[in-house]
Amino acid sequence: MKYHDLVIIGGGPAGLAAAVSAHEAGVSDILILERDERLGGILNQCIHNGFGLHTFKEELTGPEYAERYIKKVLDAKIPYKLKTIAADISPEREILYVNGEEGAVTVKAGAIILAMGCRERPRGALGLPGYRPAGIFTAGTAQRLMNIEGQSVGKKVFILGSGDIGLIMARRMTLEGAEVCAVAELMPYSGGLNRNIVQCLNDFNIPLKLSHTVTQIHGKERVTGITISEVDEKRSPIPGTEEYFDCDTLLLSCGLLPENELSKSAGITLDRVTGGPVVDDRLQCSVPGVFACGNVLHVHDLVDYVSEEAERAGAQAASYLSGNSTADGYVKLYTGFGVRYTVPQMIDVKNMSEQTVVRFRVADIYRDKSIALYYGDKHVKKQKKRIMAPGEMEQIIIKKDSFTDGIPDSIKVCVED
Amino acid sequence: MMNEYDVCIIGAGVVGCAAAMQLSKYDLNILVIDKEEDVCSGTSKANSAIAHAGYDAVPGTIKAKMNVRGAELIKQLSKTLDFSYIQNGSLVLCFDEADIPKLNTLYERGIKNGVKELSVITGDEARALEPAVSENAVAALYAKDAGIVCPFGMTYAFAENAAANGVQFSFLTEVKNVKKSDPGYTVVTDKGEINTKYVINAAGVYADVIHNYVCDDKIKITARRGEYVLLDREVGDLVKHTVFQLPTKLGKGVLVAPTVHGNIIVGPSAEDIDDKEDTETTAASTAKIKECALQSVPNIPYNKVITGFSGLRAHGGDDDFIIGETADGFFDAACIESPGLTSAPAIGEYLAMLISKKSGAALKTDYIAERKNIPHIAKMPPEKRTEMIKKNPLYGNIICRCESISEGEIVDAIRRKPGAVSLDGVKRRVRAGMGRCQAGFCTPATIAILARELGIPESEVTKNRPGSEQIKEKL
Known part of the structure; x- marks a missing residue:
């Protein structure tokens, strides 16, 4: 059976950014599997502009935004297969992919990044x-x-x-x-x-x-x-x-539904609200060595956030491959009033990096309210927002040095006055 | 279209195709016509997909005979003609001690009709067999022999086998009149006149119209609409058996059953309607079947519904099928409502017997008894799959992600005789577009493949009959 250090399922914005980031972090043996006949995913059909304001500080069309990442993948000579569908993933990180040239091929991966995107209801x-x-x-x-x-x-x-x-x-x-x-x-x-x-x-x-x-x-x-x-x-x-x-x-x-049939075949635990995998602050799923990012994890509002999240997934997969896989300080994130879900759903406080971005969506339209963060019963942070709406993603940053009282029992994110 | 035939079969549903398949054993010139663009476009495409054991019909009726014989034939034919059939067993649930005599009546009917492996069991025994069954079930009729079948697969199998044995098909051909002529009948259609010695009327909800062209004793068929919802394969293990309800004064009840493809089907409603084309679903019916089914299986995850649809049963005034030679050389297969799908092969066999006797036609010497279905490549082990893809790389190009259907299989569906000429035809033959995204992803690619294979522009590719084009124009 062939082996690759990192196999990325999906060559859309998430898969591309994850590949580039993993490569920059030192992973040399990467394979991207893309089912369409070109890289770029759904961006290829989004010919309107408005992409990249956060990432590139300019307004790009979907294909232009994709092109920036495709160029990086090509420059880094990261291998990819087009018109190739991942048909199955096992909990042992064996991937069955199918295409017209090779037939049905099983490869073993050191780590996997799920970047399959979502589908429409x-x-x-x-x-x-x-x-x-x-x-x-x-x-x-x-x-x-x-x-x-x-x-x-x-x-x-x-x-x-x-x-x-x-x-x-x-x-x-x-x-x-x-x-x-x-x-x-x-x-x-x-x-x-x-x-x-x-x-x-x-x-x-x-x-x-x-x-x-x-x-x-x-x-x-x-x-x-x-x-x-x-x-x-x-x-x-x-x-x-x-x-x-x-x-x-x-x-x-x-509505969009994260496409997690493969995740299910791998035995990955899914979040009932997001429809995507439950992940920790490394964006690692319940199956070790499998990471998720982009719309397969939760539906994003802006592609810029997909890219940012995917870069984190790529870097974390690289870190995992170089042996950093200890995870022994998990604290569960709870959703309080007005918060529908959080990604990640848990944080390894003991081993976390300097900071982690928690993204979520609110349940209703809220005006002049705050996003609040609690460690156990302790009120840690409050962030005022003029308006919050379910159509837009919200975020709160959790810093490692904010855990001054040690590891809490729980972390809660909620909307309050 | 040549216009001289021995037999003209009106209607390319499961009954018409079964008759064609059975008659194609004989040395006869046979034509099947249908007003739609493909076989299996009416009642045959939208029903419960059940191979009924045969305890419902009153002993001595044609229904009873055809049901039991049909169920037997389906088992055999599913092997020789390669379509999906699973003997999953059925339960008729009874929720009231006072209704147990009704279960016993069904049991006795079944025994008289010749149904094997039938028993009345307790509620607990029913739940042991089928854990999803409601606590409120006090008893059940268990028919181990009952099955589920792919209604499309069976109809295509009959049609393809008939075509392989020389039967011709003419689609988008609507009958305007049937006139007595010498030596048989002239079938007047919008595509011209067909002269034939014998006519088989298998026109489904329109069988009364065809019958009344010829026969003096007029019949009336009412379209009885039945609505269903279909659940994602993800929850396909909800039930293993077909779970019926004992008819009560509140209505016939609905079923909860697995399909041969691994989905769960819930339905049908029963609503008599005037318009024989009215396959609308309504919010009221959907709500009703969903609620009614919860009586049998309390935990149906309706958030996993992937589609809803309705079909029309050909309900006659009398409670029985009308099958046989109702005028000289004119053979009816009318009022074929439930268990019509199960009965179809037997109806075909019976009509073929009548016509072969009357015509004195000899059996063919070069008759082809077997037919192979289009292979489902994704179901094969990886080595076999690779072998198939090496032979035909199109088998490696997955078009429908939800059901893992390749371009090669879609091309096969189009090239079969009779082949798919529409999106629905592709969908029913190989399930591309029948999964949880309901053709969201594969529609553009399937349109392109149909256009290429049929040599027509994309704007002429239809969902089903003409007028159902998906693309308006090239930009």
Whole structure:
């Protein structure tokens, strides 16, 4: 069986940044497995700009942002395989990959970085009633068809869900000459970034209908229209609020799901809220030597944070490979009021580096509140925020030298006044 | 389309294809026509996918005979024609001591119908067999012989075997009239007229329309809509057996069952509707089947639903199938509702027997009895998989991630006779797009493969029938 020090599953933004970082940290035997026919992952279809403001202090398109990392991978001569799918991972870090050239090949890895990204929640999982005609796409599929394959998916579009890809596609389809009727969002707030609501909807006079959902899909062959209804506080449609929209296309942007089928095959523990692996401050999963980063770990709002997280995963994998694998000071992170999850879910306080970034999302829109950090009952830190929204990731930094009273029983992150 | 045939079969569902397969053993010119673009496009594609043991039907009815014989044939044919069938056993749950006599009635019916391995067991015995079963179940009818089958796989197997034995298929061909002519019938379609000695009416929910063109005693078929939800393979071990409920005054009850592909299916509802094309799902029906199923299995993880759909059963006025020569040379397979899928091979066998006798046709000497399914490469051990990929590198290019389906398998599906000409045709043959992302990832690639293989632009690739194109235009 072939062996590689580090195998990275996925050649998107997370996989690329992790590879570069591991290489810089001294790992020379790396293999990247990418299922698509090019490196760069989902960035390749994100032809709009707005990427890289944090990382490069400039506005890049998705492909331009990817190109920066692809160049680093090529310069470092890090090996990668395209059109190659990882079919299975064992808890012993054996990976079965498949491609047309070699067939089905098993390789053993010293360490693995999971960087498989996420997928979109489909119509079936949303339980939208009505017919099942052509013309219903997840926003990302429509984006791929338009931006990679050069195909137009519709002329008159309704969008359900205000996730970022849906917002971006509202603008994109408008610019291609389609009419976007409206965007409906089940929740009383948007799931996307505020800047996308401004730039993609408001600038084009596309209405955003909060607390609304699709209650009927019409059309036997192709979508001919949809009915939406307002929903109550339990998110149930309110009878009498039905509104019909004539359209030929329904785009769905109703949430992203980390793609962890491989993680499951490796026996990795997953977090019920994020849908991604439970990790420690090294971004290491419950199976030793397996690390995770990017949208397979938790869905990010900005690719800049994916890259940053992936660089940490790469460096940690390198450290693990050079023998630093002691982990004997775990403290669990708890979520208090207003915090849906944290990544990492635990911190090895005893062996942690100088500081660790804890990322999370809040459960509702909060104005003029604070993010608070507790070690046991002890209030350690408070960080005022003018506004927090579920569509944007929040973070708090935990410093090693803040543990002045030794290792606490628990660490808690919450929203408070 | 040549227009002189011995037999014209109207409807390429499981019954029409079973009849074609059984008749193709004889030296006859056979044509199967369907108004849709592919076989298995109506009732056959959206049902419970059960091979019923045969205790439901009243003894002496055609239903009872066809069910028991059909179940037997499915077991044999699943081997020779290579489609998925699993004998998983079924339980009919009873939740009230007072209803146990009803279970006994089913048991007695089953015995009279010739069902083997049937027993009435206690609630505890049922839970020992199937731990997910509710504490409220007091007794159950256990049919060890009951099974589950791939309804698409079985229909394609019949169609492909029929085609291999010379049967022709004409799709997107809608019947407008059937007229008596000499020596048989003229089937008038939107694609022209077909002269045939014999007609088999296997038109599903439209079988009344076809029947009424020819026969004096008119029949009426009502489309009875049944809605289902399908759960992710991730929770596929929820139940091993097919779990039915004893019909009560509140309704027939719904089933919870595994599918041969490892999903869990819950349903159906039962709603009579006027429009024979109305396969809408409704919020009310979805809620109803979900709630009803919880009676049998209290812990169904509905957050793992990957899709919902509905199908239409051809419900006749009488409670039995109408099968046989209802006018001279005109053979009905009408009112084929549950257990129609199970009965299909027997219905085909019976009609083939009638027509072979009437026509005096001889058995073919070069009849092909076996058919192989498209290989599922990802299920093979790595060495075998590599061997297949070395022969055809397209088997190494995974298109559908959720179900691990390669480009090679999709190409196979398109090149079969009759082959896939639409996204749904590909999906039903090789499951590309049938997994948890419901074709989100593979739609663009599958459209491109269909366009390439069929020699048409992407904008002409349909989801199913014409008008269901996914792509509007090239940018």
